[in-house]
Amino acid sequence: MDCVVTGGNVKVLAKAIHSLSRIGDELYVEPQEDGLSLRSVNSSRSAYACFLFAPLFFSRYTIPSGHTFRCKMAIKSVQAVFRSLASLEKTVEKCDIVLDEQKNRLTFTLHCKHGLLKTHNLSFQDSESLQAVFDKDSYANVFRSHPRLLVDTVVHFPPSLEEVTVSVSDERMWVRNHVEEEDQSKAMLTELCLASDEFDHFAVRIHNSVTFCLKELRGLLVFAESTGLPISMYFDEPGSPVVLSVTDSVLEGNFVLATLSDDPNHRKNNSRRALxxxxxxxxxxxxxxxxxxxxxxxxxxxxxxxxxxxxxxxxxxxxxxxxxxxxxxxxxxxxxxxxxxxxxxxxxxxxxxxxxxxxxxxxxxxxxxxxxxxxxxxxxxxxxxxxx
Amino acid sequence: MPLSTQSQADDEQYVLVASLDNARCLSNILKAITFKDHAIFSATPNGLKVTVEDSKCLQANAFIQAEIFQEFTIREDLVGFQVNLTVLLDCLNIFGGSTVPGVSTALRMCYRGYGYPLTLFLEEGGVVTVCKINTQEPEEPIDFEFCSTNVTNKVILLSESLKEAFSELDMTSEVLQITMSPSQPYFRLSTFGNSGNAHYDYPKDSDMMELFRCTKTQTNRYKMSLLKPSTKALALSCKVSVRTDSRGFLSLQYLVRNDDGQICFVEFYCCPDEEVE
Incomplete structure (x- = not known):
């Protein structure tokens, strides 16, 4: 694989890697015909994220034909390549990514201002394919909004909060901190209500609520906010994953997060599965x-x-x-x-x-x-x- | 000058008297070499030199010229003593080391001679604190025998570009390898860490390169742990001169401009780690 990323896209790539680092410790790299796929999964396999950068995202994108190749590496080492995110846009003009199968290394070369050349040769491991299968289009509830709306929502939750519960009706979405039953007496509950007109798209077929981890959502928000891409949220029933995605013409990112499956308050409302x-x-x-x-x-x-x-x-x-x-x-x-x-x-x-x-x-x-x-x-x- | 109220007679018993309107000029530069507790002070009529060493492989010198001080009186050709640098820095910041403009700690540093403590008079907002720091027998600083005639390669870079590289260095690498060469890659910093290796190449015609004088290709490795303390000096500095001599010894000279626009120097000498073919 040999590809070149230029200009502002370097930062997009870097942000994607940083948001993947919120998911898992390893980065799965797979150059495909339809683009470069970067994926990560957490250790308990309850969260998965995938970015696909289309060939048009790159100034040059060539992959060896005839065979598929995939590898994984510590996501930290890839993050280190793009360590100074803040100055990245100002300093990096071009980024070459070359995957050398013979030498077993993935090389990132950053062409920076003043002629400074940063070369990172990273070793990698062969890996199995990591592929999530989900059909978000079949989900009952679909929302889309500017990332700002969700950023402004999650900002009210403390960083220590692990999970949030999202409930929906025809008109509204409620986001509140998830509190375990035994803690309910002492915990403070924070609930935000978002009206449907705050969303670009608000389609509810089942009134229900799902609980999922906030950390990964925050990870995606960082990416979506910096790229200004709207976030779509798809969910169905408690227990089935929530899918958060960002899409534009040259990239697609999907974060698939497990939801708490045992939510007695809402399960009775969900007849679909039960039937x-x-x-x-x-x-x-x-x-x-x-x-x-x-x-x-x-x-x-x-x-x-x-x-x-x-x-x-x-x-x-x-x-x-x-x-x-x-x-x-x-x-x-x-x-x-x-x-x-x-x-x-x-x-x-x-x-x-x-x-x-x-x-x-x-x-x-x-x-x-x-x-x-x-x-x-x-x-x-x-x-x-x-x-x- | 609030501290000048002391009588002339008092002053005469001191072999060294140095006054600063703003103690931060001194504390900032001393911070840049605080990687070990013990510092050797040697004062000459030209100014003050403070030396800190580590493992007999690294030496840092801070030079504060006499002109930086509002008063610098020395009654001997050479006055030497050793103090605990951390304690000295704590004293210099005894008023909290405020960075608010217009608020500064004035300093008067006096030393009576061998066996006497180093006396600091610090004043801020009309409050005077007197600190006495016990001095120790001064050790002889190591002579790295780094002389300019043996310098094979020398580059002067704007610190800005090295700051970025040093902030990103892979600290899992045990060594930092420096390659200097009249041909490609000219000036290269390399690390060899857990996840792979990384190279930072500076072309000789870069805007960041103020001087490029390399005569021979040289690749040397230096312990990362030894070079790491020099990043403090790098952060303060505006220019850095990187030199290696024929033995592979490294000299890093940092030009530091203080709040008043005056210039001081901080210098590091480091032994190479091992021979690289």
């Missing part, structure tokens, strides 16, 4: 309600299409797989699977747990691997615990 009987574990047909699913698959060792993952540990979990073709992806090996904990099972983890967004075949199916539960492990962890 759908849990599909059998190997139901290939059941694509519609799982369209929001995020899955991770690997193409490291393309093998025959998996014959289906083992049954998840929770027998009554909603679990389904989508064939690769359903997502217009051409990888040989691709499977997604969902595990949820929003069914009425008393053996569920505690309330304040995020469902993992990533399911399924982290590891290619091979005889020695197939016995390991990791392919299908339910990852449940509070996002905030891992990322402090």
């Amino acid at each position: 759908t009987p849990p599909p059998p574990a190997d139901d290939f047909m059941n694509d519609d309600i799982d369209s929001y699913l995020i899955a991770m698959d690997t193409s490291m060792a393309p093998g025959p299409s998996a014959t289906g993952p083992p049954t998840p540990p929770l027998a009554d979990s909603t679990c389904s797989k989508q064939p690769a073709a359903a997502n217009n992806r051409t990888r040989l090996h691709s499977e997604e699977e969902e595990e949820e904990d929003d069914t009425a099972d008393s053996s569920k983890p505690p309330n304040k747990k995020f469902c993992s967004l990533f399911f399924g075949s982290v590891i290619p199916p091979s005889p020695q691997m197939s016995t390991q539960p990791v392919t299908n492990q339910e990852v449940l962890a509070s996002d905030s615990e891992d990322d402090v």
Whole structure:
């Protein structure tokens, strides 16, 4: 891969990397036909973010044809390349990004004012593909606003606040700090109400509320604010991820955040999920309600299409797989699977747990691997615990 | 001059008397070399030299010329003593080191001679504080034998451009490698850290390069931990001269302009880390 970023786009790229650093510790780099994709996922896999920079974003964009290449590296080391964000716009005129597969290094060359040349040779690791699968267009509730509106909203919450709850009606959106039940007596509640006319787009089909982590939202806001791009928010039901996205003609950014799935106050209002009987574990047909699913698959060792993952540990979990073709992806090996904990099972983890967004075949199916539960492990962890 | 009320007779018992209207002129420059507690003071009729050393590999000298002081009286050719620099700095900022314009601490620094404490009279807003700092036996500063005739390569850069590089240096790298060469890459700073390596190249015709005089390609490594303290001086300075001699020893000279526009120098000598082929 060999690409050149010039002018103000260098800062856009840098901001994107900084906002990805709010998600996870590693940056997944994948030069694709349709642009350079930068992705990150948090350690508990409850938050995922992806930026795709179209070839037009670059002054030059060439990738080797014939094979896909992907790698990952510590996001800190990439951040270090763009350390002085404030002066970046003034000092950097051009940035070359060259990926040398032979030498196993990714080189960033910054051409700065006064002829100063900064070259960063970063080592990387090969990586599996990191791909979230979600169909935000099928979501019931869609909003779009200038980032300023959300920036002005989240500014009222203390930096220590981990999660916010967003509730919607036909006319309004309420944003409040999420307080765990046991703390409710002593906690201070802050709630902001936004009228629908403050948004560029406000479409509500289901009155409900979702709770998700604020940290990643803040990360995206930093990016959206600096680029002035409107933020779109898509959400459906508690437990299904909220998608925040920014789009313009040359770039697209999607942040997919898990929401708290067990919200008894609102679950009864959400009949959609409840009316759908849990599909059998190997139901290939059941694509519609799982369209929001995020899955991770690997193409490291393309093998025959998996014959289906083992049954998840929770027998009554909603679990389904989508064939690769359903997502217009051409990888040989691709499977997604969902595990949820929003069914009425008393053996569920505690309330304040995020469902993992990533399911399924982290590891290619091979005889020695197939016995390991990791392919299908339910990852449940509070996002905030891992990322402090 | 609020501190000039002392009688002439008092003054005569001192071998060194130095007065400053604004103690910050002195404290700022001393801060730039505060990486170890002990500082060797040597005063000559030309001014004051303060030396701090680390690991016998690094030496920092701050030069404060006699002209910087409103009064600089010395009764011997050379007056030397050693004090704890951190304590001295605390005393100089005893009134809080206010940076509000118009508010400044006046200083009168007196030394009676061997065995006597260093006496500071500090005055701000009519309040006088007298500080006595015990002096120690002055050690002999290391002679790095860095002489200008042995200098192989020399560049003078505007500090601005080096500040950026130093603020971004990969601190996971154990060394900073400096390459100076009459041909490409001319002047290069390199680090070798956990995540890879980084090079900063300054072309010889850059606006930031005030002087470029390199005769021979030289690549030397210096311990990052030794060079790190020099960033304080870099931050204060407006120009920096980078020189290496035939043995690979590094000299960094910082030109520092104080609040009144007067010029002082801070100089660092550093031993190379190891031979690089």
